[in-house]
Structure formats: structure tokens, C-alpha cells
Amino acid sequence: MHIPQLLADRFAIAMEPLTDDAKRYAEMIRPSSNPQFGDYQCNAAMSLGKHLGQSPQQTAATIVEALDVTDLCDPPTIAGPGFINLRLNDEFLRRSLVQMLLDDRVTVGHSASTRRVLIDFSSPNVAKPMHVGHIRSTVIGDCLARLLRFLGADVTTDNHLGDWGTQFGIIIYGYKHFGDPAIVAADPVPALAQLYRLTNQLIEYEQAKSRLPELKAKEEQTDALLQEAQATADAAEQDAERSNKEKKKARKATASVQSRLKSIRSDIESTQQKISAVQEDDALASKAEAHAGVSETVLVETAKLHAGDSENLALWQGLLPHCKDEINRIYNRLDVHFDHVLGESFYHDRLAGVVEELDRRGLTTRSDGAVCVFVPGFDAPMIIQKRDGAYLYATTDLATLQYRQEVFDPTEILYVVDSRQGEHFEKFFAMAEPLGIENIHLVHVNFGTVLGADGKPMKTRSGTLIGLEGLLDDAVAKAFDVVCDPDRVARMDPPMSAAEQSAIAEVVGIGAIKYADLSHERTSDYKFDVDKMVAMEGNTATYVQYSYARTQSILRKASLRMGSEVSLDSLRDEADASGYAIQHVAERSLTVMLLKFEESLQIAGQHYTPNQLCDYLYETAKAYSVFNEQCRVLDNDDPTVARTRLTLVLLTGTILKLGLDLLGIDVVERM
């Protein structure tokens, strides 16, 4: 049931005599901006009238004259500059309610489309512990997969794991020098994470030490520049000869140097932190001394792995499964699964071929010893092979694209990746066609950064990123406090076992984190606030889950009284529009919300915007709350009222559950 589409079809017919573009104009149907105007509005008359050279009101009148929507709406009205307002009629609402009741998909269409969508998402580096930054790609990608699949697309998901890069050189180095095979064998995952952290800290220490003098010199230099700029600006300010424009320019130059100095200083600070973190710890300091040159050696270990060195390859093969176990544990907890997990290593032996092919097509340029592709419109080239012969991210991406075309033959590929890689994708997409890859719609589904409460990227005090697993545990613990509050639990009938409580906390905690991510506009940054996420009020998963639980509670009671299971089936038996009546305003609002389900799915699917689905579910839950407050469901003498209200409860429950499921969020029957 896609009401704007139903209406658009009618409008297209009505506008046919006026324009060749009737179909396009007919798409201009939107939900009403204000309930007082009705349920939907058509905005076509304004621009069409303009195009026809007549007044929009007159055009609107002509359209309404020719429009046949008697089976859907009350007679349309014209308002303001030419809005056509539409209000769904009772008969239509009743009929639609019954239709939803009788349909497994609550009347959401399933287009037998030829869309074959490949979604590339999550893609963490396996050797490093996962952190907050990985949430967005994972959760958004998973949601899009569920959503597009439900709408009828043939979806393939692929986790392009970072399993072949420098991080593995780090792990190998760590294992060779600090690893205790017995400890690693006994409990590999934390042991490897520990080895990674230790080795990485030594590398950062070494790099920080070598960078510090350079930075300090730069600071001095910039400071001198600042004095100079300041003097110039002051002089300009005093000089009556100078124009305002010149003065402004001088001021601006000063400000620019100032901000540069500021960023150099913060760089110095974080560099010094890395140094002192090692120097203040005797054990670490002595390790750092013993392992001088670790940064270089790690690259050598990585290069050896890539060259097929038997020792490193064996280590890689032995350690990789443990790294995968680690991330799989988190994926299981998040209920995120992939059709394919083809990591970077999978494409390793194809990279040389990519460079050769680009060479053959005459697209490459050698610059400073590196193999580059200069993409029109960009200053910096796409480097596909380093001076030392190593391949890069871009090379792997191209090889992956070729492979995907051969094997999956998708009509579109979605890359669910951080906005900061926007430029990379622009270049990468621009190279597809010269490489002979056409007819695949390539989309960078970009997203913003997750920030801490201070508005900066989330870090712990020591400067490392916060681990994802700890975050999940934290959310679950907070969810437990909120949902399993002793006073609350005491009212439960039947009582809630400890096991049930912790199961609820897990569902609510995980749901809260996912929903917080999905409910924010995708491309903007958002602040991470666990307390707000698990709150039972506001636009949160908890509120929606709670609303669902309330529907189930009423249905349980209803089935007890009726002595039979209240299900779609029992209501279906007597489903007939004449047995329904939508009288109360709260019943009507809820019904209209339920009918908008498909609309919200289509919008979210079309723009890859899960937040629009979240908004819908929240609005629906709110409409249900009002209904629940004002309309008694049980103990109605009038069978028509009873049937209508029970159906509304049932459908609300179905839609909230289904909607959350498409977001990848679970529900519980009571909470």
C-alpha cells in the first residue's frame, strides 16, 4: 500500500490533457505539512500553472475537476497558492485495514525487480580490536541489506575485510618477539589484541620520537611567520593609505597562520603523550630500546608476507582464524551476517594484473617512481603501485570491482564507507569506465563520524579509541538498570526471572546502540550518549520496543478473555470492511500511520536513509501511545469497536516488529 503512488496515478490521468509531463508532475504528492489540511497534498499546480502561463489556482481547479479519487478521498480542496489537499475517506481506511490484516506483508509491495545490489560494508581491519568507528558502516550496511531485500532487490552482502595490510605485519612482529605460543594457543583473541597493542605502541613511540624535532622546528618557524603576519596586519591597520580590503586580507592571513600554529601544537602534544606513555613505564622503555627500528621491521615483515615468505605465511594462516573469531563474536552479538567475506588477501594475486591492464589501456603515468593514474579534475593522482612496488588500497578496490562484475554481475554496488573517503571514491568511480566497467551504478553511501560527549572523536583518556565490545557491554548494563529497575520488575505479572531480565537487557542494550546510529541523518556526525540511547522516552529503540511490548500485553489479555489465541487468523475469519468502524480521532491517526508503512520503507530505501524509517516507527509508536491512552481495547460491548481496536493493536505490533527487524533490531514480548 503506497498511497502517494495510488494518488499519483490518478493525478497523472487528470493532468494528461494539460502536459506531456503529467507523470513527473504527479509525483509531487507529499504528506500534508499540517494535519488540518488533510493527509496528503499535491504540489504540482504551482509549477505546472507557471509552465502553462496561467494562475496556479486556476490550474489546481482544472486538475481537481478532472480528478477521480472518490474511492480514496473526500472531495479535494484547493488552498493557498494552489495546494490540492486530500483527506482519505473512512471507507478507504476501513478497506485498507482489512487488506493489511489479510496480507503477510501488511500490503508492502514486493517488486520483482531486476535490481541486483551488492553491498560492501563493515570491512574492519581484523588484527586490530574493533572500535566505535566500525559501528556505523556495520549497522547501516546491514540495515540497507535487510531493507532492500525486503523491497524485492536481489541483495548480496560482502565484508571486504582488511586482512592483508600492515596490521598483520604488526601482529607477526609482535608474535615473533613477544608472543608466548602457549598463551596464544590457550586464549588467542585477547593475546593477539595485546600483542598488537604492544607492538603498535612501540611503533608509535619510535615515530613520535623521530617526528618531534621536526614538529618543534615547524612550530618555531610558524611562530615566526605569525609574528611577521601580525606585524604586517598591524602596519596595514595603521596605514591610512591601505584599503579595507587589504587590511582584511592581512587579518585573514594572520588568522590562518594562527590556526596552523594551533594544529601544530596539538600535534606536538599528542606526540609527546605517546613518548611519555612509553618512557614513564620502565618495562616498556626497555622494550622500546631493545626493539629500535621496529617501524621499519614491521614493514619488512609485511612485505615478506606479501612475497610469500613461508614462515610469515604460515603465521598469517595460523593467526587469521583467531582474528576472525574475534570479529565474528561481535557480529553474532549484533546479529549481522554476510553472504561473502572476501578480504583484501583474496585479491592479492590479481593486483599485478590490474596495474598491467591499466598500463595496457594507456591510463598510467610514472611519477616519482610510483605508478599513478591521473583522474581528470583532481590534482593528486590515484597511486596504484608504490615506488617500492607495493600495491595500495586503490589497487585492491579496482581488482575487487572487476571480480565482483565477473562473479556477481550486480546492477549497483553500495560502498558503505566514511565520508572522509569521498575523494577516493570519486576517483575510483571515475576509473571504472575507462577500465571497461560500465552499467554498474556505483554509490558511495557515506556517513559522518561518531563523536564523544565533548564533540570530538571518541577516545579514552590514554588516547586510544574505545573498544566496541566494551561499549556494547556498557549499553547492556545501562539497559538493565533502566528496564529491570526493581520497582518496575516488582509489578510484573507473571514475575520476571533473572534469565528473562538479562535477556531483555541484551536486546534493549544492543538495540539502543544500533537505533541511535540509524536514527541520525546518515551524513552528519552524531554524539554518542549511552544514557540517552537506552532511555524509554524520545526517539529511541527502547521506546519503540516498549510500545511493541505493550501491544503484546493487550493481545495476551485479549486471548485469555476470549479463550482463544488472538492471532491474525482469528481476526481474519471475520475480516470484512463492513465490520469495522474508525470513529475516534486517535483510531484514525493510528490507522493513517499504519498505512504509511510502505511509503517510509520506499523513501528509506531510495535515499539509503534508515533514519527515515526510524522516524516512521517513532511516530507510529507515539500514535499508538495516544490511541492506547484514549481508546480502551478490551471490554467493549460493541463488537465493531472491539474488532477495529484489536486489529489496530495487532497491526501496530506487527509493523513495529517488522520495522525494527528491518533495522536489524530485536524485540521482546514483554519488558
Added chain:
RNA sequence: GCCUCCGUAGCUCAACUGGAUAGAGCACUGGUCUUCGGAACCAGGGGUUAGGGGUUCGAAUCCCUUCGGGGGUACCA
């Protein structure tokens, strides 16, 4: 320097991609009800959509400009 994104209520965020009087949630003030699950529901105050100019029937949204902030920018991914 160049490119790019952003600036909306005290705070956190929306605004269906140009539509009517810019909406929610926190917080604040007041109210409802002997709870079909009260951590509920209702009402109220709070806005020059950073500033200025332009485009048009109509702008938070598009263009120009000023101010402020983030990100990217040749061998990391």
C-alpha cells in the same frame, strides 16, 4: 593554498531532497488519570535556521559573499 562538508530552540537532533505557521525529545512550567503495563498522556514558554545579498509564486534547503567549525589534499586504509 586548493577541494569538500557543516552551522537550525538552553542541550541532542528532524525537516520525505524547493512547499503552507521550521518540528521532535531532553530540560523547564502547569495539568490529567482509583494504570487494558505510569518510566504514560495533554498543554505551555522557548527560533532573524550564523550574518548579508540574490534566484522565484515560495528558500533551513539552490547561487554569491562574510564569519565560525570539521574533514580531505602523492605512495595509510
